[in-house]
Amino acid sequence: MAASFSRSPFTPLHRQNNCKFPPLDPIARVHISTTGTCSKRRCYIALAYVPNGNDENAKSRELQRSLEDFPSETLSKGPLSSTHLSNKLSDRSRLRVAYQGVHGAYSESAAEKAYPNCQAVPCEQFETAFEAVESWIVDRAVLPIENSLGGSIHRNYDLLLRHRLHIVGEVKFAVRHCLLANHGVKVEDLKRVLSHSQALAQCENTLTKLGLVREAVDDTAGAAKFIAFHKLKDVGAVASSAAASIYDLNILAQDIQDDSYNVTRFLMLAREPIIPGTDRPFKTSIVFSLEEGPGVLFKALAVFALRQINLTKIESRPLRNQPLRASNDTNNGSPKYFDYLFYVDFEASMADQNSQNALRHLKEFATFLRVLGSYPVDTSMI
Numbered sequence: 001m002a003a004s005f006s007r008s009p010f011t012p013l014h015r016q017n018n019c020k021f022p023p024l025d026p027i028a029r030v031h032i033s034t035t036g037t038c039s040k041r042r043c044y045i046a047l048a049y050v051p052n053g054n055d056e057n058a059k060s061r062e063l064q065r066s067l068e069d070f071p072s073e074t075l076s077k078g079p080l081s082s083t084h085l086s087n088k089l090s091d092r093s094r095l096r097v098a099y100q101g102v103h104g105a106y107s108e109s110a111a112e113k114a115y116p117n118c119q120a121v122p123c124e125q126f127e128t129a130f131e132a133v134e135s136w137i138v139d140r141a142v143l144p145i146e147n148s149l150g151g152s153i154h155r156n157y158d159l160l161l162r163h164r165l166h167i168v169g170e171v172k173f174a175v176r177h178c179l180l181a182n183h184g185v186k187v188e189d190l191k192r193v194l195s196h197s198q199a200l201a202q203c204e205n206t207l208t209k210l211g212l213v214r215e216a217v218d219d220t221a222g223a224a225k226f227i228a229f230h231k232l233k234d235v236g237a238v239a240s241s242a243a244a245s246i247y248d249l250n251i252l253a254q255d256i257q258d259d260s261y262n263v264t265r266f267l268m269l270a271r272e273p274i275i276p277g278t279d280r281p282f283k284t285s286i287v288f289s290l291e292e293g294p295g296v297l298f299k300a301l302a303v304f305a306l307r308q309i310n311l312t313k314i315e316s317r318p319l320r321n322q323p324l325r326a327s328n329d330t331n332n333g334s335p336k337y338f339d340y341l342f343y344v345d346f347e348a349s350m351a352d353q354n355s356q357n358a359l360r361h362l363k364e365f366a367t368f369l370r371v372l373g374s375y376p377v378d379t380s381m382i
C-alpha cells in the first residue's frame with residue numbers, strides 16, 4: 001500500500017479519501033483555506049497585515065480564511081478585527097511560532113531552540129506557515145532553508161520571494177536520524193522506509209546498504225506517526241529519537257545520517273524586520289536578478305569582494321512567470337535564455353555603511369533587488 005500523504009496545501013491529511021490517517025493533534029494545526037469551505041469550526045480572520053504587491057493584496061482582500069482546530073479563545077462568531085487580533089497577541093505571554101510538520105519534527109525542536117518557551121504551532125505545508133504569520137495567527141515562523149548534507153530547501157527560497165515576511169534570525173540545528181519501526185519488527189523485515197525527502201537524502205548511504213525502497217512524505221515525525229498508527233510491519237521511518245518516544249516506536253538504528261555532522265539551518269521569519277545592529281556579527285540575505293550578458297554575475301559579486309564583504313551562500317532559482325528571454329542578436333532560431341534569481345547571504349549588517357554602499361552599487365545594474373533581512377548570525381556551537 002502506498003502511503004497517501006497530502007500534497008494539496010489545504011487538504012487536511014485525515015480528510016483524504018484514501019487515507020485513514022489519525023485526526024490531527026489537539027494543539028492548533030493550522031489549515032488556511034482560500035475557499036473557506038472545509039472547516040468544522042470556522043473563524044474569520046481580518047488580515048491586519050496587508051503585504052505589498054498586487055497579487056497579495058487581492059488575496060488579502062478576500063479576508064475570509066477558515067481556521068480549523070484553532071484554540072477556542074480566538075474563535076469568534078463574527079469577523080475578527082485587527083484590534084481583536086493585536087489584543088489577543090499582546091494578551092499572550094508565549095510567542096506562537098509556526099513550523100512545518102507534526103509534533104516531533106526537527107522543525108519543532110528548531111522553533112523551540114530559536115524561541116525558548118514558545119508555543120510551537122504545527123502547519124501542514126511551508127506555505128501555511130508563511131500565511132499563518134501574515135494573517136496574525138502566529139507571531140513567527142521557523143523554516144528550514146539548507147542542510148549540510150542535502151543542500152538547499154528550494155521551496156522555501158521560492159516562498160521567501162512570494163511572501164513579504166522578513167528574516168529576523170537564523171538557527172542551526174544538529175539533525176540526528178534514527179531508523180524507527182513498530183515493536184517486534186526487525187531490520188530484515190523492512191521493505192520500505194518513509195520520511196521527509198531531505199531526511200532520506202541525508203541517509204542515502206545507509207538506506208542503500210539496507211536495500212530499502214524510499215518514500216517521501218511531508219515530514220519525519222509524520223512518517224513515524226503513520227507507521228505507528230497503521231501498525232505497519234514492513235515499513236520503517238527515518239525520524240528523531242523524540243518522534244520514537246512520542247509515537248511509541250522502536251529505534252532500530254541511531255545516527256544513520258551519512259555524516260555525523262548533519263546540520264540544518266533554519267530561518268526565523270516575522271511580519272516586521274528587526275533593526276540591524278553592529279554590536280554582534282550580523283548576516284544579510286538578499287535576492288536579485290540581472291540582465292543577460294558576459295560577466296554580469298561576476299560584476300554583481302564584485303560589489304561585495306571590492307568591499308571585503310564575505311559571502312556565505314549563493315543560490316540561483318528560476319525566475320517564474322517570466323517568458324524565456326531571447327539573446328541580444330535576436331533573429332528567428334536564436335538562443336533563448338532562462339532568467340534567474342540569485343539569493344545571496346553576506347556577512348555584514350545593513351547598519352554598516354559598507355553594506356549599504358555595496359547594495360547601492362548592485363542596484364545600479366540589477367534588474368531587481370530585495371533585502372530579505374539583516375539578522376544576527378547563529379554562532380552557537382552545534
Ligand SMILES: O=C(O)C(=O)C[C@]1(C(=O)O)C=C[C@@H](O)C=C1
Nearest residue numbers: 105106107144196198219220264
Ligand atoms: O521533517 C522534519 O522533521 C523537518 O523538520 C523537515 C526537515 C527539512 O525540511 O529539511 C528539517 C530538518 C531535517 O533536515 C529534515 C527535514
